[in-house]
Amino acid sequence: MRLSFIVFIVLYVLIDVYIFRSLKGMGRGLLSYGYLVVSVGILGNLLIQFFVVDDGGGRVLSIPRSYAIGFFMSLLLFKVFFLVLFLGENLIRLIIGGAKKVSDSGADFAVPERRKFVKNLLLGLAAVPFASMLYGMYRGKYNYKVLSYELEFDDLPDAFDGYTITQVSDIHCGSFDNKEKISYGIDLINKQQSDLLLFTGDMVNNRADELDNWMDLFATLSAKDGKYAVLGNHDYGDYYEWNSDEEKKANLEDLKKRERDMGFDLLLNENRFIERDGQRLALLGVENWGGGHFIKVGDLDKAKENVKPDDFKILMSHDPTHWEEKVIDDPYHFHLTLSGHTHGMQFGIEIPGWIKWSPSKWRYKHWAGIYESDRQFINVNRGFGYLAFPGRVGIWPEITVIKLKKKLA
Known part of the structure; x- marks a missing residue:
């Protein structure tokens, strides 16, 4: 002992x-x-x-x-x-x-x-x-909050003025134990009626089969221009004792298939273009790139292929460390990055306009909400689910709605 x-x-x-x-x-x-x-x-x-x-x-x-x-x-x-x-x-x-x-x-x-x-x-x-x-x-882990932001950009294409994006992150369905409450959260997401729905990683804790009881619910998520997803560090199965590397790889492929079966377009160091009235914005998604010991398989250069430097760009990257260490200084200028990962430690105190504190700030420079650097924004979503501690105190589960606005001259 x-x-x-x-x-x-x-x-x-x-x-x-x-x-x-x-x-x-x-x-x-x-x-x-x-x-x-x-x-x-x-x-x-x-x-x-x-x-x-x-x-x-x-x-x-x-x-x-x-x-x-x-x-x-x-x-x-x-x-x-x-x-x-x-x-x-x-x-x-x-x-x-x-x-x-x-x-x-x-x-x-x-x-x-x-x-x-x-x-x-x-x-x-x-x-x-x-x-x-x-x-x-x-109760707290089901106290879903819709947080709305309006972000202005000089070079936003006119056709996307007023365009809305709903972001959800860190579902961690392996922790869920109340389908009625989760169903309420899913309905709340759909009620936002956004143009685009983006999920920024950690669908499961470890295994793809954690989705068995939840695929029907997540399949009901919808948005006018579709729903897209990237992988988070937990999705790779790194925290599970697999019998072999082959079993671990098979689990990852199973998870990818399940997400696609639920209607998500999974971006694995890839990009898509959303078009309106002859104009477009570029949506890029990288695999997980985390600080410290977290897995680093995200390839920003690969995700940029066929994207022009002057395209308006939205990047999905699970870990906000990627933004501060790689994205901000990239010559392509990513207008908006969407991340999650931190959960805001699921514990803290937030009174809008007064205080915003969590132990998460000791680990992450950007741990919850909107941040800006060199005319580039990031939103760090506090997460939809929960992990390890089966609850939330003060840092409530989040559904983010972002409206893009053309900045007036």
Whole structure:
């Protein structure tokens, strides 16, 4: 058994003992024992899911495992907040006691009692993140938001002034467990009645057969000028323990076929032209090109074949790292790039016009929403689905609608 695992278990037990004693000291005996039962049960379930239950040959992101992770993360947040709040309050009371001793040398050192109101307030504050995580697991992940943007371009062809694009990304259908809720999300996409529907990768978590129960739904997606897709890093099956390279390749080909059967035109370092009134815009799609250890098979030069430098260009590239490292400086000038991948970490705080924060910002420079550089735009979609943690808190599932406008002189 690894030393780090032993240390983790010891810390887990010590924290539970502290919280148990604190709750009992507050006169909440029933709650203290209930907390222990829940804590032991959540940890036990996590260990069983990862060390006892057969993972099906590498299905590391199964739904039961995801929920085990979700419950553990939720309780872990409660533990962290409880420790910070109660230990912090203990420190404040110690300081107050010390200050009184210094100011009155004849008095005995005494730590002020913790008031009942303060006890209840701290306990309530510690419970907020726990409740938020549970909400995210059962409601937040279906709290679909339609985010609309209007982008202006000097060189947009007149025929495409007012042209609308709906972008969806990161479906991760292997995580889904509620067809009624997903059906609602699909209907919401179709209700936008956009000219073009673009999907920017990660249809599955690992395997093509995750689509078995969902193909009929996704096949109903439609747009006036068609629907197009690219692959994301998860679509290549890199996070699954395959029996052979041939099996892995067959899975990828199966996924490609399924996406085409659902009506998507899959762009694999390719391009298409959308024409109106004798004018056109170029739609390009690359395979995944990710920063760091993520797979890099996207070929921008190949995708540009037959595209003229002065064409108005929309690029689909799953990972926004590609935009900052390759696309921005490309001489072809890509007017609009559409990406996903980050999920906004499925956790954060967003109040339009006030705050936009997520741990994702520590990993990605461009992690959610519209960004601009050198008259080139990128939209990083927050994702339609969810992965690993089976929920969303503050960073809600997104359907993006972008209207292209001709900039007036």
